[in-house]
Amino acid sequence: MRIWRSLVGGARVRPWAVAAFALVGIVAIAGLAGAAEPHPWQLGMQPPATPIKDRIAAFHDELLVIICLITIFVLGLLLYVILRFNHRRNPVPSRTSHNTVIEILWTVVPVLILVIIAIPSFKLMYYEDRVPDAAMTIKVTGHQWYWSYEYPDQGNLTFDSKMIDEDKLQPGQKRLLDVDNRLVVPVDTNIRIQVAGTDVIHSWYIPSFGVQEYAVVGRLNEAWMRVEHPGVYYGECNQICGVNHAFMPIAVQAVSKDDFQRWLGDAKKKFAHDGTQDGALALAAAPAAVPPGAN
Numbered sequence: 515m516r517i518w519r520s521l522v523g524g525a526r527v528r529p530w531a532v533a534a535f536a537l538v539g540i541v542a543i544a545g546l547a548g549a550a551e552p553h554p555w556q557l558g559m560q561p562p563a564t565p566i567k568d569r570i571a572a573f574h575d576e577l578l579v580i581i582c583l584i585t586i587f588v589l590g591l592l593l594y595v596i597l598r599f600n601h602r603r604n605p606v607p608s609r610t611s612h613n614t615v616i617e618i619l620w621t622v623v624p625v626l627i628l629v630i631i632a633i634p635s636f637k638l639m640y641y642e643d644r645v646p647d648a649a650m651t652i653k654v655t656g657h658q659w660y661w662s663y664e665y666p667d668q669g670n671l672t673f674d675s676k677m678i679d680e681d682k683l684q685p686g687q688k689r690l691l692d693v694d695n696r697l698v699v700p701v702d703t704n705i706r707i708q709v710a711g712t713d714v715i716h717s718w719y720i721p722s723f724g725v726q727e728y729a730v731v732g733r734l735n736e737a738w739m740r741v742e743h744p745g746v747y748y749g750e751c752n753q754i755c756g757v758n759h760a761f762m763p764i765a766v767q768a769v770s771k772d773d774f775q776r777w778l779g780d781a782k783k784k785f786a787h788d789g790t791q792d793g794a795l796a797l798a799a800a801p802a803a804v805p806p807g808a809n
């Protein structure tokens with residue numbers, strides 16, 4: 515309260531303090547209102563778009579409180595030692611060594627803090643891991659250097675998604691983030707995401723979904739998502755996978771269920787003769803390439 519009073523100057527409100535608080539408020543709101551993409555000078559994480567990310571953000575905030583309390587406590591101890599036991603104020607130091615009570619405390623207290631953190635952490639991990647009643651499945655395959663998407667329960671629709679080169683960007687498209695064919699998903703639908711690779715390890719990562727899954731050759735990793743609001747959400751491969759690692763972005767467009775059905779109809783025609791089946795074939799053949807005992 516004293517800090518607040520010194521900032522606002524008691525009864526007389528200081529204009530600079532009001533301006534500073536207003537600025538912080540505007541930046542915070544602008545951060546929340548922005549689309550799910552990185553921004554210059556962004557503070558904090560992208561706004562959550564799935565229940566998983568909601569929980570990750572809440573857990574992050576809880577940890578931040580614990581970390582701040584620990585840091586303030588350690589800083590206080592350090593300052594106390596520096597001021598109280600410096601050479602001038604304490605010329606003849608005590609020769610004390612070992613104190614059983616303190617040694618037990620500084621072992622047990624951190625262990626308790628870790629246990630307190632571990633319980634919600636494990637709950638969150640299992641929540642991220644288990645797909646709750648998936649209404650549909652999407653298979654994501656990482657290639658050097660693009661992604662391909664399959665909708666096995668929607669008539670096996672398959673297409674590639676490649677970054678739009680800088681010289682071909684249309685107005686409004688985002689450099690290094692927009693792709694030719696976005697992954698389109700319906701909102702409010704539990705979607706099982708299966709991720710695999712065809713060459714090296716990639717990682718399908720969308721910050722605002724809280725989803726990050728390794729794309730490994732010969733393995734099928736699983737994640738899930740439920741996008742809460744329509745919009746475009748961006749992500750990137752976040753496993754260093756070769757020279758064009760930075761040029762295989764992910765763009766997901768979440769639309770209403772009706773719009774999704776309409777898109778599905780169009781997409782089946784658009785990608786009907788697209789020769790993108792080799793990705794699926796390569797994946798099916800991949801386990802044979804793994805040397806015996808490698809798993």
Ligand SMILES: [Cu+2]
Nearest residue numbers: 716717751755
């Ligand atoms: Cu990659």
